Amino acid sequence: MRRWRSYYFLAVPVILLIAFFQFPRFNESIHSIFSTLARPAFVLGSSLREGLYTIRYQSGNFFDAVAKQKDYLARIQELEGQLIRFREMERENQRLKKLLNFSLTLATKTIGARVIGEDVTPWKKVVLLDKGSRQNLKKDMAVVVPEGLVGRILEVEPYTAHAILLPDPDSRVSALTATSRAQGIIAGIGTDKLQMKYLALDAEVAIGEDVTTSGVGSIFPKGLQIGKIESVERDSDGLHLLALVTPSVSFSKLEEVLCLISPPQK
Amino acid sequence: MPHLASPKVILYFLFLAVLDGSVMPAFQIHSVYPSFLYLFICYAAFEWGAPKTVHVAFWVGILRDLLGGGLIGLEATLLVALALALDFLVQKMERELPGIYFLMTFLFVFCAGALRLLVSCSGELPASLIGGHLGMIAMTALYTSALLPVFNFITNRWLGRASTRQYELFR
Numbered sequence: 001m002r003r004w005r006s007y008y009f010l011a012v013p014v015i016l017l018i019a020f021f022q023f024p025r026f027n028e029s030i031h032s033i034f035s036t037l038a039r040p041a042f043v044l045g046s047s048l049r050e051g052l053y054t055i056r057y058q059s060g061n062f063f064d065a066v067a068k069q070k071d072y073l074a075r076i077q078e079l080e081g082q083l084i085r086f087r088e089m090e091r092e093n094q095r096l097k098k099l100l101n102f103s104l105t106l107a108t109k110t111i112g113a114r115v116i117g118e119d120v121t122p123w124k125k126v127v128l129l130d131k132g133s134r135q136n137l138k139k140d141m142a143v144v145v146p147e148g149l150v151g152r153i154l155e156v157e158p159y160t161a162h163a164i165l166l167p168d169p170d171s172r173v174s175a176l177t178a179t180s181r182a183q184g185i186i187a188g189i190g191t192d193k194l195q196m197k198y199l200a201l202d203a204e205v206a207i208g209e210d211v212t213t214s215g216v217g218s219i220f221p222k223g224l225q226i227g228k229i230e231s232v233e234r235d236s237d238g239l240h241l242l243a244l245v246t247p248s249v250s251f252s253k254l255e256e257v258l259c260l261i262s263p264p265q266k
Numbered sequence: 267m268p269h270l271a272s273p274k275v276i277l278y279f280l281f282l283a284v285l286d287g288s289v290m291p292a293f294q295i296h297s298v299y300p301s302f303l304y305l306f307i308c309y310a311a312f313e314w315g316a317p318k319t320v321h322v323a324f325w326v327g328i329l330r331d332l333l334g335g336g337l338i339g340l341e342a343t344l345l346v347a348l349a350l351a352l353d354f355l356v357q358k359m360e361r362e363l364p365g366i367y368f369l370m371t372f373l374f375v376f377c378a379g380a381l382r383l384l385v386s387c388s389g390e391l392p393a394s395l396i397g398g399h400l401g402m403i404a405m406t407a408l409y410t411s412a413l414l415p416v417f418n419f420i421t422n423r424w425l426g427r428a429s430t431r432q433y434e435l436f437r
Contacts, residue, residue, distance in 0.1 A: 013346050045284040
């Protein structure tokens with residue numbers, strides 16, 4: 001019986017439908033009354049909807065920003081890596097350009113080499129070059145950079161070579177002061193300074209005076225810059241003067257060097 | 267099971283009406299948004315049983331007619347007819363079947379939308395557009411039925427769950 005009551009209930013909306021269909025003005029009046037009564041609730045609902053739209057829009061923006069931030073961070077990292085590489089290339093380019101310009105000023109032929117290793121013993125100043133006898137490097141060739149003399153080739157292997165630098169205690173170079181023309185021997189002491197030994201007692205060596213190679217000894221060409229006189233004192237044997245020289249080359253920052261092929265012109 | 271004329275149910279019903287009428291568009295996905303009023307009919311069918319479903323469907327229909335601005339009684343008639351069919355199916359269905367509630371809700375919402383489209387727009391829309399509209403109705407039905415567990419949870423919290431049914435005693 002209850003079930004049939006449900007079916008009878010279908011008649012209610014049907015009757016309503018027919019009634020409102022027959023009396024459209026009544027239909028409009030009901031709509032108007034409903035709209036008026038329900039207006040506050042729907043105004044409240046619409047403000048809630050606006051709030052939800054805002055939240056949805058803002059959260060959409062937030063997630064977009066988060067996704068973009070990840071992309072941007074990855075891109076920044078990539079670009080920073082590129083920038084570092086480009087800066088390094090630019091610096092290398094400048095160094096090589098300087099080296100090239102310097103090599104053009106030299107009267108001798110040169111071979112460019114890259115410093116690929118160095119002796120880690122604190123007082124030893126020997127570096128490994130990436131060129132060897134196959135590239136025509138020979139023992140005792142002078143090694144230079146635009147700032148001045150670096151040292152000489154100590155040993156040559158087929159594809160590499162060892163170069164002894166001026167600050168090495170075993171290094172000796174015949175040198176000349178630029179103004180007073182006093183001759184001496186530049187020797188390394190294992191630090192970032194050099195010593196100029198065997199200067200005549202009457203030599204008028206000035207502080208700050210340039211020191212260059214003298215060309216004596218057939219290894220180093222004449223006139224290569226070595227450094228500047230920092231201080232002068234009497235040697236412990238009392239027969240000579242001893243000068244402390246600040247080298248013009250920064251030996252800790254060597255990256256590319258030039259090896260002079262031709263024998264020095266006397 | 268609460269009495270339909272209780273203030274709690276009426277308030278909830280009006281809350282759903284406001285939700286459907288003005289808040290739900292905020293949850294739209296590609297112009298498809300769910301209807302909690304349809305879910306209320308399905309909830310009544312699943313939880314309260316035969317006589318109440320029809321009453322709920324009637325009031326939902328009247329409310330939707332009023333909200334829609336069309337002829338009052340049109341959607342009410344359709345929903346009452348569909349509610350009768352739903353009640354019939356609910357009595358026959360195997361409740362333990364997985365996804366059966368989802369399927370019933372989907373079918374109910376889809377049929378309600380499709381019938382409404384058929385009755386109100388028949389002869390006015392070209393056949394090519396009807397297919398698109400039916401697709402939208404299917405998406406609406408899918409979205410609405412996907413929210414059934416949420417709706418059940420909220421409604422059970424608000425109205426209190428119906429007492430244990432006979433079939434539940436013999437699981």
